[in-house]
Amino acid sequence: MKTAVFRLSIPCFLLLVVTLAGCGGEQSAFAGLGPVSSRISLLMWIMFVAAVLITVFIGLLLCVSIAGPAGWRERLSGEKSIVWGGIVFPAATLSVLLIYGFSVLRAGETLSRAQDPARILVVGEQWWWRVVYRHADGRTTESANEVRIPAGRPVEIELLSADVIHSFWLPAYAGKVDMIPGHANKLHFIADKPGIVRGQCAEYCGGAHALMAFYAVAMAPADYEAWLSKEQSDARPAHEKEGEQLFIDSGCGGCHTVRGTKADGKIGPELTHVGSRLSLGAGILPNTPESFMQWISRHQTLKPDNLMLPFDFFSESELRSLATYLNGLE
Ligand code: HEC
Ligand SMILES: [Cu+2]
Structure with missing residues (x-):
């Protein structure tokens, strides 16, 4: 028995660590880095604490109505407890929460009337x-x-x-x-x-x-x-002329725009200053020359079924000059 509990506790602990790891960091709903998100996280905490209190309270009532003193059991099974506990209390709490929720939603609307956003x-x-x-x-x-x-x-x-x-x-x-x-x-x-x-x-x-x-x-x-x-400015003249030529000749410009060059496609992401962005492929790779090479040669593996045509035929040196050209578009 003891070993079974012990064996279970390790996966449970790991699961908890992994779950809690999602709470911190750059994509957290708990961060509250602005007035709108702060109000949303306050609303969430209020709902959470209220739900815990109500659950504990209902649990206690349940215990009392099963195993409590006879007087209490009788009182709990009366009509009054159903009217107050089952109708008045939920209606009152839910109305208060609803009104508060609307006021949180209004926080964003008030900002919409702000001058010059x-x-x-x-x-x-x-x-x-x-x-x-x-x-x-x-x-x-x-x-x-x-x-x-x-x-x-x-x-x-x-x-x-x-x-x-x-x-x-x-x-x-x-x-x-x-x-x-x-x-x-x-x-x-x-x-x-x-x-x-x-x-x-x-x-x-x-x-x-x-x-x-x-x-x-x-x-x-x-x-x-x-x-x-x-x-807003056009791409600056490329240092990596070979990469630029390869970009145009391979038809990349049919889907991508690099302002100031012949590439004016509208199907894929605009690339005029792609080298100065933080990530590639919509947040999936860091923006480095190696990532550009990976993306161009293996994007259908990195992001299956994405709508860019596969380009898995470039040589290592062609990939490198394309990557140097694109990474240089700052
Ligand atoms: C058929 C249209 C098409 C062609 C041709 C095409 N792409 Fe793309 N490209 C896309 C689309 C669509 C995406 C976005 C994919 C996604 O993230 O879902 C993309 C994404 C990219 C990205 C990542 C952009 C970002 O903002 O992170 C790079 C870099 C890129 N393409 C380079 C190239 C190069 C180099 C070529 C030529 C060898 C090329 N593409 C040819 C459609 C195209
Ligand atoms: Cu989606």
């Missing part, structure tokens, strides 16, 4: 994110798989989908909002301070759904403006 459009695609920054003068700059925002300033993200339903979830700053084909949803939040957090698609959208993540980078407002004007 940073406006960004994010389109969910199988299985990556198209990100479009709207400038004050009406122009736009397209990027992908990374959302940069100014810290301390309201952000308005318009959410759309190009194919099926996705869900934009950036737990450190806000709740999740669905991206629905043909219907624009809006998400409002503020990031309290500069930092890097991770987001994830939170609605099953096909095979590679679990590999559809992104990073959000909150920057000091002046740094953000500087970054945005750099992002």
